[in-house]
Amino acid sequence: MVEELPVASVRLVGVLPHLDRPFEYAVTPATATAGAGMRVRVRFSGKDTEGIVLGRHAAPTTDRALAPLHRLVSEDVVVPPAMMRVCEEVAERSAGTVGDVLRLALPPRHARAEKADRAAEAKEADAMDAIEPAEEAEAEAGPDADASSTTGRPGDRYPGLAALLSRAGSPEGPVPRASLTLDAVDTWTEVAADAICDLGEEQGALVVAPDRRDVMRLSRVLTARGIAHEILAGSEGPEKRYRTFRRILRGATRVVLGNRSAAFAPVANLALAICWDEADDLLEEPRAPYPHTRTVLQCRSAEERCALLFLAASESVTLRALADHGYLARLEPVPGPVTAVRPRIVAMDEYLREREGPSGRSRLPQEAMRVIRRGLERGPVLVQVPRSGYVPAIACTFCHTRAQCPHCSAPLSLSGRNGPLHCRVCGRREDGYRCPECDRTQVRAMVVGSTRTAEELHRAFPDTPLKVAGGAHGALEDDAIPERAIIVATPGAEPAPPGRYAACLLLDADALLGRAAFDADVEAVRRWRGAISLVRSADDGGEVLVVGTSTLPAIRDLVAHRSSFFLDRVLADRQELDLPPFSRVAEIVGEREACRSFLETAELPDGVDVFGPVDLEGPELIDRSRAVVRLEPSRSRELADALRAGVAARSARKAKGSLRVRLDPPDVF
Missing domain, CATH: 3.30.70 (Alpha-Beta Plaits)
Known part of the structure; x- marks a missing residue:
């Protein structure tokens, strides 16, 4: 073998950008079994460096003497050729190096975990050989044979989903890709589980979610349905993580769940990749070359021809733009009564404020207290408040329109407490600012505090259990919510009780919209819809009250059902201002x-x-x-x-x- 193919082409991991290319090394008798996708150690620039073998060749491309492969780390093919091509494409799209992408895709090797999994693999093989054909047939016809019954499944409400799954993993024709915005009554974990159940027995599935809590919620659903799966998460220790990685690598399971790093999981025969809540910032990779999980899954879908499905409670601007360009299909649900698919959603409009009198202009009007009391009679109540620590935006004191730079359209900021307005992107100083809506010159910073909310509610409902989630209070487990309690949570930290919330209060809506970012309105709608998806339908008594300016497009979009007016307006504004995704x-x-x-x-x-x-x-x-x-x-x-x-x-x-x-x-x- 060494005489026939004595040269190995190696891609080094984590080298400097100008050295990001394959290097050739001489194969030694000790590394004779080195093949494409295997880990090796080489000497490079006087250091012991990790590399991945790209292939073996009969002759080098240079006249210089080749350095030998220092050591074959493992005979496991950790980077198959298709995954290497995915890493190269991700590097090109992210303006980074392949070595950095490989560092993101591969967990550090753990020798003890590898040895233990090899022993487990041998035991599993012996156990499979001992199973008689009759016993195998009996196992296939066991009590779980009817587990895939489709009666009354949430996924059945979306007819396009069945069409996508029917073409998942097909070697011919266009690759099916779609985005699905769920109605509030549908839980994403159930829809994802329905899709996994509809795959063939040998087809693999990969599900990526932003938060570990989301992963564990789906894991519980799959466990209840008897679907074997693996969880590949960055929060696990190095030994457990590598053992899980190797089980996936050898095809011990066909379903893999995980967070951002699981997007590179080497799932065997991958037919379906699902991403939940693609717009969550946790799916942004903080390490070079900073690829988004969406980009990784898009590259895998193109290279491995796997179906790609984006699930979300609120459609993002990026997915909408991809759908408008024909890259994604938008899956719509079967039409049904609005009261059956979402809670009753009301915004504090001028009529309600005038009816309340002086309290109608307060942060916690009497209508909000009534919604909480009605909700506590039926179950827990969620109160969402803006996260503390947001950079305060500058807005008009009269119409609350955010102040934007007339040159680059970025939000304007104040220099000090009473300093001039300036732009943090292009550096422009704006001394003569006038509101484009009402032509007034007075502006103010929109500052939000969240701790006071829990104190005020505790005084108003002293006998009701009250728990706080998010921020310094940490996460709150889903099963730690009393039957009739008030849960005060920051956006994204809301726990999901099994029976859902009876009511929800969205406080300080104007402040969340005033975050100093060009996508503050879209992000606010996403956060709100995430909370609304945890509330019961109107037929079951669920109700939501939005405390904010009811005439703002973002709040009006919440009240309307499946309206595209808000996103249409956002896209039109961004196109006019030359902002992403139009740049x-x-x-x-x-x-x-x-x-x-x-x-x-x-x-x-x-x-x-x-x-x-x-x-x-x-x-x-x-x-x-x-x-x-x-x-x-x-x-x-x-x-x-x-x-x-x-x-x-x-x-x-x-x-x-x-x-x-x-x-x-x-x-x-």
Whole structure:
């Protein structure tokens, strides 16, 4: 074997950007079994470096003597050829290196876990050989044979889902991809479990969710249905994580659940990939090259031809844009009575405020107290309050329209308590600001506090159990909610009781809309719909009260049922302002001189807009700057290639100063 194919092409993990390419090494008798996808150790630049074998060759491409492979770490094929192509595509889309993507895709090897799993694999093989054909047939016809009954399943309310699953894993025809915005009455875990049940016995499924609580909720549903699965989560210890990874690698289970890092899980015969709540910021990778989970799953869907399904309680702008361009199909439910698929949703309009008198303008009007009392008669009540710590936005004191930069459309900020308005993206100072809606000049910062809510509710309902979730109070388990209790939670931290909430109160809606970000309104709707999805339907007595300005488009979208007016308006505004998804945006952050030097030397495409660099504010950000570059989406690959080449050139020159380049950062504006 060594004589026939003596050269191994190796991709190194975690090397400098300008060295991100395959290197050739000589195969030794000790590493003769090294094959494509296996882990090896090599000497590179005087250091012991990890690498992945790309393939074996009969002759080298250079006249120089080749260094030998230092050691074959394991004979496990940890990166199959298809996964290597996925990593290369993710690196190109993210303007990063393949080595960095491999570091995200592969958990660190754990020798003890590998040894234990090899022993378990041998025992499983012996047990399977001992099963007689008759016993196997009896097991297949056991009590779980009817577990896939489709009577009254939530997934049956979405006819397009059956069509997508019928083509999942098909080697011919277009790859099915779809987004599904669930009605509030439908639980995403049940819909995902229905989809997994409808797959073939040999077809694999991958489900990625932002939060570990979401993963455990789906795990409980699958366990109740008797569906074997593995959980691959970053919160596990290195030994357990690697043992789980190896079980998935050898095909011990066909269903894998996990968080962001599970998007690279080597599921055998992958036919369906599901992503829950794609717009959650937890699915943004914080390590280089910062790929979004959506990007990884898109690359896997193209390379492995697996069906791709995005589930959400609220449609995101990105998914809507992908659907408008024909990349995704939008799956709609079977029409039904509104009272059967969602709770009764009411916003504090002018009529209710006038009827309440002076309390109608307060933060907790009497109508909110009545909703809580009615809800406590039937079950627990959820009170959602904005998360503390949001950067306060600046808004008009009269009509509450957020102040935006007239040059780049980013939110304006105040310099100090009474300083001038300025833009943190392009650096523009706005001394003569006028509201575009009412032409007034007075503005104010929108500041939110959440601790006071629990204190006020405790005084109003002293005999009612009250629990706080989120922030410094930590998470609250789903089964730790009393039957009739008030749960005060920040967005995203709401526990999900088995019987759902009887009522929900969305407080400080205007403050959540006033977050200093260009997507504050879309994000607020997503957070609200996430809370609404935990409330019972109107037929079961569920009701929701939104305390905010009822005429705002985002709040009106909550009251309307399956209306597309809000997203249509958001997309129209972003197209007019040249904001994502109608532009490809990159952020360059680093030391002041490094940032300026990169912009001067990088060969950016013609027509690119450059904002900044602007000095960052804060005691820990001294001498650090940020620049934003923007280009039309049709030329996004040009921008990614230019940024990638610029980083590699900077690395080859050994330029001084730290620098970070991110494509499509979530908080750029």
